Amino acid sequence: MARATRQDDWGFPRWRAYGESSREAAKVRLCDRHGCTQPGNCPAPKSPNSPDRWYFCQEHAGEYNRGWNYFEGLSAEEAAEREAAETRTADGYTTSRHQQWAGSGDGSRSRDELRALEVLDLEVDADFDAVRVAWRRLAKQNHPDIRPGDKDAAARFQAIQAAYDVLRVAEEQRQWKPDV
Secondary structure, X not given: OOOOOOOOOOOOXXXXXXXXXXXXXXXOOEOOOXXXXXXXXXXXXXXXXXXXXXXXXXXXXXXXXXXXXXXXOOOHHHXXXXXXXXXXXXXXXXXXXXXXXXXXXXXXXXXXXXXXXHHOOOOOOOOHXXXXXXXXXXXXXXXXXXXXXXXXXXXXHHHHHHHHHHHHHHHHHHXXXXXX
């Protein structure tokens, strides 16, 4: 009876492959931190807006990221302007439809909305009815007609109005978004 398969080891088991058929050495990038011998699997930018990357091990990548300041060298106004410009075009990174059941704690509210909720003394998961009630209550307390001549109340009233406008516009956008 003949063999079913043909082998080319000619009876010498040590010529067989040990899992991989290739006998080439595997290329491993080492961590770019001086003196580290761990594999460098975590890329990190060498400078802002640069394609050049450092490659660190996980421990040194964490150390590098703790000290990284994306807005280093910018004034407060320039940093706020850049942050606003970058978040303005982040439409592709909204939460997916199947995760929206989780509420506001899942990142569906913007930073401006969270600040507005803070101004109105509401929790992050407050619905729009609660926003409307809080806005009316605070607006009545701080309205310039109720407190004439009180500059602090006028400033609070303006902040309350701005917070309500932010939340109203966000609620309208959520309602008019087409289901995809």
